[in-house]
Amino acid sequence: MFIALCLTSAAFAKTCTVDVVNLRWDGGAVRFQSEVVDTVEERAQGLMHRESMARYSGMLFVYDRPQPVAFWMENTLIPLDxxxxxxAGRLQHIHENAVPLDRTSIYGxxxxxxxxxxxGGMAAKLRIPEGAxxxxxxxxxxFAAWPCKEMQ
Structure with missing residues (x-):
């Protein structure tokens, strides 16, 4: 069994905060320190112009409703998954190693x-599967697949 950061999903459930994203799947779990972007302006900026990101960090894009989503890497300097x-919070698609500065549309x-x-490369390294x-x-x-039980 692979558990990133040596935590069980039960331990993760006790730490539901806005700056942390927890992921779990059969055989694994991981926690990412995360920035949340939930406005049109914030989502448009994303991770552009950043030269690095800490290993277990990320950015969570939150939309008001389910919708078709596509991204690109213009002005993004680091490879991303x-x-x-x-x-419900179930992983539907993974795009690995998006190429920095590429304007090709990445459909989600x-x-x-x-x-x-x-x-980039973390999803494969951690073996995060679709359905996580x-x-x-x-x-x-x-209908959340893994609801927050306690807010901190």
Missing amino acids: MLFFDS GESIQYVLEIN EIQHPSILNE
Whole structure:
């Protein structure tokens, strides 16, 4: 069994804060320190112009409703993995190692509400599979796959 950061998903459930994104799947779990972007302006800026990002860090893009989502890497200087989640917080698609400064559209899916960007190569290194579940206070609906039980 692979557990990143040596924590169980039960331990993760006790730390549901806005600056942390928890992921779990059969055989693994990981926690990322995360910035949340939930306005049009913040989402448009994303991780542009940043020269680095800490290893277990990321940016969580939160949309008001499920929708078709596509990203590009214009003005983004570091390779990224993009994890696309539905409204319940289930991972629907992974785009690995998006190329810095590339203007090619990266399509995430039709009904995406959350996107987590992490350092390129981390999804494969951690063996994060499609179907993994995300936990974050932004996922407030009654159908959340992994709801926050305690807010801190």
